[in-house]
Amino acid sequence: MSDIVLDRVTKRYPDGALAVQEVNIEIADGEFIILVGPSGCGKSTTLNMIAGLEDITSGELRIDGTVVNDRAPKDRDIAMVFQSYALYPHLSVRENMAFPLRLAKLDTATIDRKVSEAARILDLTQHLDRRPSNLSGGQRQRVAMGRAIVRNPKAFLMDEPLSNLDAKLRVQMRTSVSRLQKQLGTTTVYVTHDQTEAMTLGDRVVVMRGGVVQQIGAPQHLYEHPANLFVAGFIGSPAMNFVPAAVADGRLSTALGDIRLTDRLRRAMERADAPREVILGIRPEHFEDASLVDERVRAEGDVFTGLVDVVESMGSDKYVYYALDEKARSAELEELAADSGSSDVPASEGQLVTRLSAVSPVREGDHHEVWFDLGKVQLFDPATGRNLTLEP
C-alpha cells in the first residue's frame, strides 16, 4: 500500500499531439480515486503512464516517494485490471491467477494458498480449473480482479473494468469492487467514462477533458460546487439544465422568466468578465411541483410556468420535460452534447428537465407551475465556462 503522486505529468506523442497536459494528482495511501471524462480525455493515457505501459514525456511520477518514471511495469509492483479482462486464454482460472506469483518465483505452497484465498474472496473456488472461455462475463471480471489481488501489490489500476458487463451485473459488481477495496485498503486508481460509477465508487474524483484536469474533489463536492460548465454538465444524471440569462434592471432575465437576484447571485455576476450575459445552471432535482411546496420554502425560490411536453413516471418520482424557446450556447456545452450523443438529436430550442415528487398531478399538455430552489442556481461565464457562483 502506497501513495502515488503525479507531478506535472505530461504526455506528448512524437507527432506533437498532446494527450495529457501537466496533471497534478496526489493520491493518498489506501485512497480510491476515479479518473473520469469523455473518451479521449486522457484518462486512460494517464493510467497507462502510472502503470508504466506508456512513457512519461515530462513531469514526475512518484510511488512511495520514489520517482518511478523509468521503471519497467514489472518493477513498479502495481496490478492492473483491463477493460477486456485480458485473461490468458490458454491458462485455466487457477493458472491465470497464479501467473504473477509464478513470475515472482514464489514456492508452490505459497502460490496455492494465495490463489485459494483470492478465489474464496471472489467466490471462484468451484471454477478454478475452467478455462476463461467457459466463464460468464461476471466470472471473467472476477478472475481479472483475482489476478490483481493475489499479489498484494502497492496499488490497483482499473481501466473501465465494468464496462463490458450488462447493466444489472454492473451495479452488483460496482458494490463488490467497492467492498473489496475497503476490505483490502489498497490504493486504487479507477478509470471510467460513466459518471454514476465515478460518483458511487470513489473517495475522490478527477474530472478530465482534452488532457487537462478540470477538477479534483469528493463526489459530493463536485456535484454541489462544479468548477465549470463541463464538470457541472458531466456530473449528475439527468444532467444539469443550462439556460441563457442576462442582467436587466437588477433582475436576471432568463428562459425561466425573470428571476430576482439574491445576494449570492449578485456577487456571482460581479465576477463575470462581461457581466451581462451568463449561463444559468440548475439541476432537475432542485425543482418541485409548486403546489406541493409550502409558503415558507416557496419564498426561498422562484416559480416557472410552462407547457408540459412529456411526463415520465419513474415510480419513485416523475421526470417532467418542458419545451423552452431558447437554448444556452457555449463551446463547452456543444462538446458535452457531442459526448453524450445528444448532438445527433435535432433541437433548435431548449428543453428543461425537472424531477418532481411522484404525487405531483402534472399531465402532458398542461400549463404547469414548478418551483425551483434559488439557493441551488449556479451561474457560468459563457466564454470560459467558469462557475461564477463558486465563492473564492
Add this chain to the structure above:
Amino acid sequence: MAAFGGTDTRARKLRWSLLNTLVVVYALVPVLWIMSLSFKTPATLNDGNFIPREWTLENYRSILSTTEFLRALVNSIGIALIATAIAVVLGTMAAYAIARLQFPGKRLLVGVSLLIAMFPQISLVSPLFEIERTLGLFDTWPGLILPYITFSLPLAIYTLSAFFREIPWELEKAAKMDGATPGQAFLKVIAPLAAPGVFTTAILVFIFCWNDFLFALTLTSTERSRTVPVALSFFTGDSQFQDPTGSISAAAVVITVPIIVAVLFFQRRIVAGLTSGAVKG
C-alpha cells in the same frame, strides 16, 4: 434455417444429407479411382471396373523396390520440409511486422508479395534455369527450395498476419503488469497463442511445396533432386513392354496419403487459414 422455413426438421436433415453425399462423392471419386487402380492386378488393370476384381499389393512392392521412387520420395519430403521451415520462419517475422508495427514500405511489401502470389511461374522458368545453371544450383535441393520459399512466402505472410491480428495483444500489457519481462511475456503468453496460426501456415505451405510440378520438372534433371510428382510422370516411358499404370497409381497413392492425413486431422485449421488469409489478407 430460414431458407427452408416451414419444412420439418427431418426433411431438412434428409435434404442436407443428400447434398452432403453429393459433395463427398464429388471430392472422393477420383481419389478412390486411383487407389483402386493401384490395387489392381496387371490382368484386371484394363477392365474398366471401378472396384478391383482381384486385389494385389504388387504395385506397391515394385515401386518401393526401385531407387527411382524411393530417392524421389526422400527428395520430396526433404525439400518440402526445409522449404516449409524456412518460409514459415521468414513469414512469421514479416507478418509480425505487418500486423503489429508501423513502418514505411509496409504497403509496398504487401503489394509485392501479392504480385508474387499471382505471378505466372512459367515466366521464371527460363531465367531461373539459366541462372541456376550458372550458379551450380541446377538439379540440387537448394535449387528447388529457393523458388518454393519465394512462392510460398506470400501465402505464409497473408495467413500469419491474419492470425496475428486476431491475437489480443492487450495480454502482452497484462503480462508486463503481472511482472513479466518482455521475453517472458512473449514466451509465456504470446507464443502459445501464436502457435496454432504458425502450425496452420506450415501445413498450407507444405501442401504447396509438396504439390509443385513445374519447378521440379524444369529445374531438375536427375534422381539427385527430382521430386515424386515429376518422377511419377517419367514412369510412363519406363519400358515399352510394361504398362506403368499400376506403378504410377501406387506412387500417386503414396504421395496422397500425407495430404489426406493432414486434411483429416487439421480440417478446421486449414479452412480457417485459407479463409482468413484470403479475405482479410
Add this chain to the structure above:
Amino acid sequence: MSKERLSEDQASPGSPADAPGQAEVTSANGSGRGGRAGGGRSGRRTLTEGQRSERRLALLLCAPAALVMIAVTGWPIIYSIWLSLQRYDLRFPADQEFVGLANYVEVLTSSYWWTSFGVTLLITVVSVAIELVLGMALALIMHRTIVGRGLVRTSALVPYGIVTVVAAFSWRYAWTPDTGYLANLFAPGSAPLTDQASALAIITLAEVWKTTPFMALLLMAGLALVPDDLLKAASMDGAGPWQRFIKVMVPVMKPAILVALLFRTLDAFRIFDNIYVLTSGAQDTSSVSILANTNLIQALNLGIGSTMSVLIFLSVALIAFVFVKLFGTAAPGSDTEGRR
C-alpha cells in the same frame, strides 16, 4: 490510514487565483482536441519503443523475406527480358546475339502461340465460370449445412490438397479406353483424350474438380460476412430464398467474389500440370505455359522461351489490371493498414 489531502479542491479553471490561466484553458480546447487524437491512439502503440526503433525492428524483420522474394523473382524477371531480346539457343550457343524485338515478331506471328493463347483463354473462362457456380453452391453447403459439417469440409479439402499430377493421372486413366470407368461409360470405343474438343473438356473438368474447393473456401469467407439479421430482415420484407441470394447475399459478398475470381482467373491462366499429364499438349491442347516450357526445356531455345515468358507475364498483368480497374476489385491487403 491517512487521507490527508493538501488541496481539497484543485479546480484548475475555477478560482480567480489563476485568472491568467483561463485563457490557457480555453486555448487548451484546441490542443485538447489534438490530444484527443493522440489519446485515441494510445492503446495501439508499442509503447516502450520510439517510432524510430519500431521502424528499425520492422525493417529488420521484413528484410529476409523481402530479399528472398526479390532475389528469386526480381532479378530473373529482368534477366528474362534481356534473354527475350537475344537469339539464344542452347543447342547453338555460339550463335547468341542481340536481335532486338525479332523474337517477339516471331512468336506473335506464330500460329502455335495464338492457338495456345486461345486454348488458355478458353480453359480459363470456361473453368472459372463453372467454378464460380459450383463453388458458390459448395460454399453455401459448407456454410449452412445442419448435418455433417466437418465431413463435408474435410472431403471438400481433398481436391484442394491433393497433388495436381496425381489427380491428373486419375482423370487420364478414367478416360483411357478400356482402362477407365468413365471412358467405358460415356465414350465406349473412342479415345476422348486424342480429340481436341473432348480433350479440352476433360482438361477443364480436371481443373474445375481440383480448384472448386479453393474457390468455395474464398466464397465461404465472404458468406460469413453476410449478417444473419440482414437475411432475416430481407425475408421479413418478403424476399424468397432466390431473391435473398441475388439481392442481399451477392451484393454484400461482391468484394469476396471479385477477389476469388481474380485469384482463380490468374491461376487458371497459368494452367500447366493438368495439360502436361493429360495430353502433353498434343492435338492443339497446349496452354501458353506448356508451349513456353516446350520451347525452353525441350527445344532449349531460351530466346524464344523467354519471349513467351514475358508475354505471359504481360497477359497476367493485363488481366489483373482489368480486374482492379474495371471491376474495382479491392486488392487483398489494401485494407490491412489498420492494426485490428
